[in-house]
Amino acid sequence: MSNFIVKKVAVLGAGVMGAQIAAHLVNARVPVVLFDLPAREGPKNGIVLRAIENLKKLSPAPLGLKDDAGLIRAANYEDDLALLKECDLVIEAIAERMDWKHDLYRKVAPHLGTDAIFATNTSGLSITALSEGFDAELKARFCGVHFFNPPRYMHLVELIPTEATQPAILDRLEAFLTTTLGKGVVRAKDTPNFIANRVGIFSILAVFAEAEKYGIPFDVVDDLTGSKLGRAKSATFRTADVVGLDTMAHVIKTMQDNLQDDPFAPVYRTPAVLKSLVDAGALGQKTGAGFYRKEGKQIKVLDARTGQYVDAGGKADEIVARMLKKEPAERIKLLRESGNPQAQFLWAIFRDVFHYIAVYLDQIAGSAADVDLAIRWGFGWNSGPFEDWQAAGWQQVAQWVKEDIEAGKALSKAPLPEWVFAGPVADNQGVHSAQGSWSPATQSFIGRSALPVYRRQAFRAALKGSDAVDPRKAGRTVEQNDAVRIWVCEGQDDVLVISFNSKMNTIGPDTIDGLIRAIDLAESAYKGLVVWQPTSLQLGAPGGPFSAGANLEAAMPAFMMGGAKGVEPFVKKFQDGMMRVKYAAVPVVSAASGIALGGGCELMLHSARRVAALETYVGLVEVGVGLVPAGGGLKEAALAAARAAQAAGSTNYLQFLTQRFQNAAMAKVSASALEARQMGYLQAGDPIVFNVHELLHVACSEVRALHEAGYRPPAQGELVPVAGRSGIATIKASLVNMRDGGFISAHDFLIASRIAEAVCGGDVEAGALVSEEWLLALERRAFIELLGNPKTQERIMGMLQTGKPVRN
Known part of the structure; x- marks a missing residue:
């Protein structure tokens, strides 16, 4: 089989989507050329250059590193079309106008490489209609590839072929999108708005219709349809504001224009309130007003009755909130039978989507x-609508939907298809089974794609009702207790894996014991150990937390009995555990995604190698609770600075330490794994994985590679030069200015001073050689001293009670 290597990509159109697709390609280190029209004034590439500059200002950030914007090559359609010959993939992403797209295709088609894949990033236009005018050879290489906004963060990409698209083209593109760009690919049929927008926008239109019917305000609807339903926190109307009300109106119009004979056609009418907002230029977040508007620090919400903005903050009725905490079958039954308007509204929107x-x-x-x-991937639901229906009791819910249709309560009179009530689906009590998922076209349950790329995913996104293995119970358990599970993957007995069982995978004394036990076992019979957390890989968007750090609550009993000194054994145990990780005879590889904070970051720092998902947010954040990192994080900063100075032939250790000090003193958390590498929390040789479902596979592969290369741990007993008391004095001088200028509090000054003392090696001469044990003792002493400080105790209690840092 020949390799499909994407050496360069062209993106046509430097608008919001085109520029951000280009940014994500750069994140993945794929060379990219971004095209747009030649500017009428100034540099010809001015339109593209402004779009590239704007990428640095957007939030959420489309770039893993802002400076990478410079890696995007600017081009225009007048001077640079010859560059298309160099591109293996060309993605068109201009405005959703069929005539404009056809005009551009005529211009670029002669310049495309003979083997290049040509794709359109349209949110709903017909791919077949867009391909009209192509010769047969180009039609075979043309398809739709629908990224969701923002492209870096949204997991879904829809891949849409025409009847002429070569299957091999789709397979190659799916593999590239999955591994290189980290996406969840769903193949859609070439119908208006494809799958996610077709169903997702219908569900939003149903919410509009039912909210108006039951008289429920927009902010209350959002409280009902967000996290309480296991959906995106932004829920319905906040999501609309983020997406853009003009974009939503356009997608709705696509349904109006192309689904006129549809039995649900009346539902596709643009809601009057949406039309009035768009006509007024209130397009949501990008214009500062939509369904919500921010006035100073106050959030206002539109009152549908008056057209005025009023104070937001409406909540679900308590009785309805309690219903939503029930198991699916009881929840749906309670909602349907309740006389509460909010409950009736929720049953109605469930019913409408199930029907559709x-x-x-x-x-x-x-x-x-x-x-x-x-x-799930495009709209942020924890479970899909078919999963919800099946979990609530397939036949009973189907009967209730049928009754509402016949009673005229539904949004359409279209009957449910026969397969809902009779045959394999009815026998199975749902559409997902051990054999696969229901396909009306084949009248059978069909399995998921078996492309080779999916062999890299030890645990694919699971569907409720299928036979997917729960990653928290998968493989063969070697040992397990309340703190950890030590196990091996099915059929892969050479690499040991440890997963934590605590909330947010925090690290307490029992976790350290489990980690040390896992290392002992790995040294006796395995090539190495992987630390990997399976949390959340089955639900919604993938990527659970690696570790939120040390478990402060676990240390509270020791503190209550012995004060700050009573916690010292816990701190020492944590440090010893990290040293055991560092000096294990076999490689310990941390496989991180989500947050890796405090002790979680320190576990990564002491590992032989780190494998991180792109969306990994790493930092030493202990100052937020009035403490200093004390699991070896500051010690590792001092060692890294010494190595960097020696490599540069310098004795100015402070020069190489300053940024690492600031990272800890400011509790800076990386905004991506790319930034974590820049901050020194990842090394140059640590892989960054774009698809979090591949994280475990890559981490196990790293263990095997290190083993095959004859892995030996670092030499123990190393003495390293430190910045010493002069370095401490220099840092403290800048801290005094910040304190006296009111930028930091007196307690912040104290904490930062203790961090400076630890990373500089304490009260010794500059260049003095110290051991790791010396540096760990400095960390430990600073930690215990601060723990006894009342202001630190205020910060800890505030964090435990509210989850938010206290500034004092």
């Missing part, structure tokens, strides 16, 4: 799995 996906499954998707995954 059953009627249209055959037209829009290959199987029910495609619908559920598209909605």
Whole structure:
């Protein structure tokens, strides 16, 4: 089989989506050329250059590192079309106008490479219609590739072929999107708005209709339809504001224009309130006003009755909130039977979506799995609509939906298809089974894609009702207790894995014991150990926390009995555990995603290698609770500075220490794994994985590679030069200015001073050689001293009670 290596990509169109797609390609280190029209004034590439500059200002940040914006090559359609010959993939991402796209295609088609894949990033236009005018050879290489906004963060990409698209083209593109760009790919049929927007926008229109019917304000709707339903925190109307109300109106219009004979056509009318906002230029977040508006620090919400903005903050009725905490079957039953308008509203929006996906499954998707995954990944639901229906009791819910249709309560009179009530789905009590997911076209349950790229995913995103293995219970358990599980993957007995069982994977004394036990076991019979947390890989968008750090609550009993000194054994045990990780005879590899804070960061720092998902947020954040890092994080900063100075032939150790000191003193957390590497929390040889489902595979591969290369741990007993008392004095001088200028508090000054003393090696001469044990003792002493300080205790209690840092 020949390799498909994407050496360069062209993106046509430097608008919001085009520029951010280019940014994410750069994140993945794929060379990219960004095209747009030649500017009428100034540099010809001015339009693109302004778009590239704007990437640095956007939030959430499209770039893992802002400076990487300079890696995007600017081009225009007048001078630079010859560059297209060098590109293996060309993605068109201009405005959603069929005529404009065709005009551009005529211009660029002669310049495309003979083997290049040509794709359009459209949110709903017909891919077949867009391909009209192409010769047969180009039609075979053309498809739709629909990224969701923002492209860096949204997991979903829809891949849409025409009947002429070569299957091999789709397979190659799916593999590239999955591994290189880290996406969850769903193949959609070439129907208006494809899968996610078709179902997702319908669900939003249903919310509009039912909220108006039951008289529920927009902020209350958002409280009902957000995290309480296991959906995106931004819920319905906040999401609309983020997406852009003009964008939403455009997607709705696509449904209006192309689904005129649809039995749900009346639902596709643009809601009057949405039209009035768009007409007024209130397009949501990008214009500062939509369904919500920020006035100073106050959030206002639109009152649908008056058209005025009023104070936001409306909440679900307590009785309804309690219903939503019940198991699916009881929840749906309670909502349907309740007389509470909010409960009736929720039953109605569940019913409307169940009705819609059953009627249209055959037209829009290959199987029910495609619908559920598209909605989960594209709209941030923890479970897809078919999963919700199946979990609530397939036949009972189907009967209730049927009754509402017949009673005229539903949004359409279209009957549910026969397969809902009879045959394999009814027998299985749902669309997901051990054999796969229901496909009306084949009248059978079909499995997920078996492309080779998915062999890299030890645990693919699971569907409720399928036979997917729970990663928290998978493989063969070697040992397990309340703190940790030590296990091996199915059929891979050469690498040991440890997973933590605590909330947010915090690290307490029992976790350290488990980690040391796992290292002992790995040294006796395995090539190495991987620290990997399976949390959240099955639900919603993937990527659970690696570790939120040391478990402060676990240390409270020792503090209550012996004060600050009573906690010293816990701190020493944590340090000893990290040293055991560092000097293990076999490689210990940390596989991180999500947050890796405090002790979680220190565990990474002491590992033989780190494998991090792009969306890994790493930092030493102990100052937030009035403490200093004391698990060896500051010690590792001192060692890294000494190595960097020696490599540069310098004795100015402070020069190489300053940034590392600031990272800890300011509790700076990386905004990506790329930035974590820049901050020194990842090394140059540590892989960054874009698809979090591949994290475990890559980490195990790293263990095997290190083993095959004859891994030996670092030499113990190393003495390193430190910045000493002169370095401490220099840092403290700048801290005094910050304190006296009111930029930091007196307690912040004290904490930062203790950090400076630890990273500079204490009260010794500059260049003095000290051991790791010396540096660890400095950390430990500073930690215990601060723990006894009342202001630190205020910060700890505030964090434990509210989850938010106290500034004092």
